[in-house]
Amino acid sequence: MSADPAAGLADPAAGLVALAARVEACRACPRLVAWREAVAAAPRAAYAGQTYWGRPVAGFGDPAARVVVVGLAPAAHGGNRTGRIFTGDRSGDWLYRALWRNGYANQAESSSRADGLRLVGAFVTAVVRCAPPENKPTNAERDACVPYLAEELDLLRGVRVVVALGGFAFQAVARLAGARPRPAFAHGAEVALGPDARLAPGATLLGSYHPSQRNTFTGTLTEAAFDAIFARARELAAQAPVGRAGAGSPG
Numbered sequence: 001m002s003a004d005p006a007a008g009l010a011d012p013a014a015g016l017v018a019l020a021a022r023v024e025a026c027r028a029c030p031r032l033v034a035w036r037e038a039v040a041a042a043p044r045a046a047y048a049g050q051t052y053w054g055r056p057v058a059g060f061g062d063p064a065a066r067v068v069v070v071g072l073a074p075a076a077h078g079g080n081r082t083g084r085i086f087t088g089d090r091s092g093d094w095l096y097r098a099l100w101r102n103g104y105a106n107q108a109e110s111s112s113r114a115d116g117l118r119l120v121g122a123f124v125t126a127v128v129r130c131a132p133p134e135n136k137p138t139n140a141e142r143d144a145c146v147p148y149l150a151e152e153l154d155l156l157r158g159v160r161v162v163v164a165l166g167g168f169a170f171q172a173v174a175r176l177a178g179a180r181p182r183p184a185f186a187h188g189a190e191v192a193l194g195p196d197a198r199l200a201p202g203a204t205l206l207g208s209y210h211p212s213q214r215n216t217f218t219g220t221l222t223e224a225a226f227d228a229i230f231a232r233a234r235e236l237a238a239q240a241p242v243g244r245a246g247a248g249s250p251g
């Protein structure tokens with residue numbers, strides 16, 4: 001997973017494109033490679049005739065993002081089908097609708113890589129880039145994949161807020177940033193990463209319930225509660241940076 005940090009510093013957009021190419025070619029986890037490809041070879045009836053992506057899914061969004069949204073992994077018939085994170089499944093419908101309502105997206109719909117969706121000030125990614133069986137990656141798979149998230153957070157130089165969707169993403173980001181003591185996940189939990197954090201220094205880690213159907217169908221996560229997360233993210237992102245020198249610009 002070698003990178004060219006100098007290229008990323010000079011041009012975050014180019015660094016992210018180069019990273020995406022490496023992510024999409026990755027075959028490091030045999031179980032997940034087999035699963036993503038098996039799912040792609042047997043589309044759901046609703047998607048019969050579609051060609052699934054069937055590969056790892058890179059992060060998506062604005063290279064100048066101040067807000068980064070981190071999920072668990074692509075869904076088998078969502079990102080693993082469409083090739084874009086949180087795209088083509090119910091969780092993604094919720095997420096991009098919320099981003100649109102809160103001024104981070106040019107449209108509410110997210111259906112394919114060619115749907116015209118653009119994010120402004122936000123970047124969406126995940127801890128694990130291959131769809132895992134039952135949405136449960138092993139610890140070894142998480143550890144194999146998380147360096148890609150670390151690289152993204154390093155390339156996105158102006159990050160002020162990391163919104164973690166669910167406890168898995170929350171703990172993965174806290175660990176990456178070196179947050180001590182280990183914070184407890186809750187909807188709305190905030191952890192100041194401090195100027196000395198290993199990644200996203202000076203940013204705030206903000207926990208949110210994941211917009212999974214289990215949470216949205218049961219009312220554990222409502223649209224109002226999800227909106228409150230992004231309203232808070234915008235508030236935090238507008239605050240003066242306390243992170244590394246040169247991180248982002250005001251406005």
Ligand code: SF4
Pocket residue numbers: 023026027028029030032033056128129130141144145
């Ligand atoms: S989960 Fe990550 S590390 Fe594992 S094969 Fe997919 S992209 Fe590679």
